[in-house]
Amino acid sequence: MYRPDALDLCLLQALQLDGRAPFSRIAEVLGVSDQTVARRYRRLRTEARLSVIGTADHSRLGRTNWIVRLRCTPDAAEPLADALARRPDTSYIGLMSGGTEVMCAMKPRSRRDRDELLLDRIPRTRRVTSADACCVLYHFYGGPSGWLNKIDALEPAQEAALRPDPPETMDAPVALDPSDEALLELLRHDGRATVADLAAATGQTESGAKRRVTRLRRAGVLYFQVEYDHEPLGYGAEAVLWLKVAPPRLRSVGQALAGHREVRFAAAVSGRANIMASVLCRTTEELFAYLADRVGSIQGVQAVEAVPTLREIKTLTYDPRR
Incomplete structure (x- = not known):
């Protein structure tokens, strides 16, 4: 089985710090060539299914997150998990020990969407024996x-060089316009989408799309996460x-x-x-x-x-x- 080496781990932590950092910037901080970083990135995508995902912080949008524990008959767990995974308002689905529990993290966009799932869809789902919905109160x-910020692959000076500026303090929820929504939807599938792709998705110039990304990041609405298989890392x-x-x-x-x-x-x-x-x-x-x-x-x-x-x-x- 493929095992990432020290440079791979540095790259993973660098991307966790700033998922859109150019390879040239990462290479300079790590003391290697741009080509080496690009090659390692491609290998991690193949061997560890690495991807960088743009994510919206719903707390900055005035929305509430929920975690739902669903218990069901053994034959229903996987079909239920797959059905929930296809919903755009779910961010995590796990099959839990025993094969009769599905855990679902959901990010409803509105109270109506929340009630549609928790009060209508789930109670009517066949072979679901119980459901516990927990509101996320505080992160x-x-x-x-x-988690990659905890692997200590980078030196403190390297972390400081790659860490973006912290988001601004916001007293009121941020309102999104249609261009913001289109940009977030594209970055949800590919956090390292090109500026040209961002411009096409928003109908703006490339400089306008870049400014919009910067604004959403400074507002704390947009951040980037690294997805990967844990087993190649030994976990x-x-x-x-x-x-x-x-x-x-x-x-x-x-x-x-x-x-x-x-x-x-x-x-x-x-x-x-x-x-x-x-x-x-x-x-x-x-x-x-x-x-x-x-x-x-x-x-x-x-x-x-x-x-x-x-x-x-x-x-x-x-x-x-x-």
């Missing part, structure tokens, strides 16, 4: 802060943790989880479990040690349900080959 880690044990935490400790527990190398997403949520975290470990033994030694020692954690992920059906884009 501790994830989104622009991808084969994925799980979702549902934590029941004493309310006065919610913030401190979430902040502690955000600092753990194993955690790629953590948020406070509504429901019986009030913190949800997605973790990535090398082996099941390492996952056990993480639960027993690190999570178990955090003050305020009252109970933890660990649910291994059997297969990711959708991350940000739907690929029926997964």
Whole structure:
């Protein structure tokens, strides 16, 4: 099996920091040629199914994200997961341990879209035995802060040279116009789309399209994530943790989880479990040690349900080959 080397890992972390950074800029920071970066990028696309995806931060748009746990009969899990993955308002679909649970992260554009899925479609779906919908209340880690930022492949000076300016503080939700929507839709499929493609999608000049991307990034609406297969990096044990935490400790527990190398997403949520975290470990033994030694020692954690992920059906884009 292909295993990325140190330069590959540096490239992955560089793209996580700035998914649209030119290869020439990355090459200069890494001390290699442009051709070497381009060649490594192509190999990662083939061997690790690397892709850079532009993502909209719905909290900056005044929208609420939801995480839904669906339990169903064994024969229904995969068809249900595939159907949900085809929806444009879902950003993650996972088949969970036992093969009877599907976890769905959804980003409805409106209250009507939310109610259509949660109150109409899902309750009417055959062979779904139960559904728990959790509102995401607060993000501790994830989104622009991808897991690759924790692999420490780059030196601090290299990180500083590649890290884009932080988004501006916004008091009110950002309103999108049709050109913004068209641009976000294109970048959702290819975060490194050319300026010419962006101009064609928005009906603007290339300089106008570039300014629009810059404006959306500065507003915190647009950020970039790196998708890839974890196993070539040596990480084969994925799980979702549902934590029941004493309310006065919610913030401190979430902040502690955000600092753990194993955690790629953590948020406070509504429901019986009030913190949800997605973790990535090398082996099941390492996952056990993480639960027993690190999570178990955090003050305020009252109970933890660990649910291994059997297969990711959708991350940000739907690929029926997964």
